[in-house]
């Protein structure tokens with residue numbers, strides 16, 4: 001069903017958090033297509049996770065997949081997920097810190113619970129998962145037979161790590177935090193050959209932002225923010241994640257790759273300002 005590519009991740013195991021739908025599932029499928037084993041993590045959508053697992057396992061791919069539940073904001077659940085993953089596949093080579101959500105309100109209407117939930121899942125969740133992955137990478141050491149790097153972490157950020165986003169201050173703050181978490185971990189762990197980067201998607205057609213593209217009027221408005229003049233697809237992110245997890249991008253460390261059709265070019269300034 002999914003065309004095999006170059007087996008660039010053969011023999012490696014990846015955990016993709018929040019991969020029961022949207023960008024996470026596209027990333028998981030892209031890594032599987034490259035030969036990786038996959039842990040499909042979910043917090044609520046078990047059926048969605050099982051569908052991705054079945055798609056990977058029923059295809060003629062080098063790796064296999066399992067679904068594991070964990071709310072990434074809960075330390076014990078994250079540790080249990082890593083324990084089970086390592087028991088099942090032997091080790092972890094790649095972590096894609098993808099799980100994230102939005103709870104959008106004007107600042108004056110935002111409850112502490114709505115602020116906290118977004119920070120807990122989008123930022124603390126990335127810390128908790130990265131910490132477990134780093135512990136495993138340091139404990140096991142290099143695996144030169146599969147990769148030049150001892151381990152790789154990809155943080156799913158957003159254009160809103162740099163573009164302020166009124167009406168979404170919890171989300172934008174979480175992604176700004178992800179940027180400095182990623183960069184600081186990369187500075188700290190580069191000498192251990194743990195390679196850490198972010199992908200910053202722009203507007204990608206997923207359940208998180210359906211209202212922004214599912215009518216012609218909404219899509220026309222959205223396209224004003226995208227110089228390349230199309231809304232992104234989850235597969236656009238999957239393709240970049242597969243390459244960023246592979247040795248082809250071995251010298252890329254501590255940076256954010258924007259995959260946004262030019263949204264960060266601030267197109268409102270064209271002919272203005």
Ligand code: BGC
Pocket residue numbers: 102157158159160201202203204208209212
């Ligand atoms: C958000 C989407 C939004 C996009 C561009 C993403 O990080 O989750 O809802 O459409 O940024 O603004």
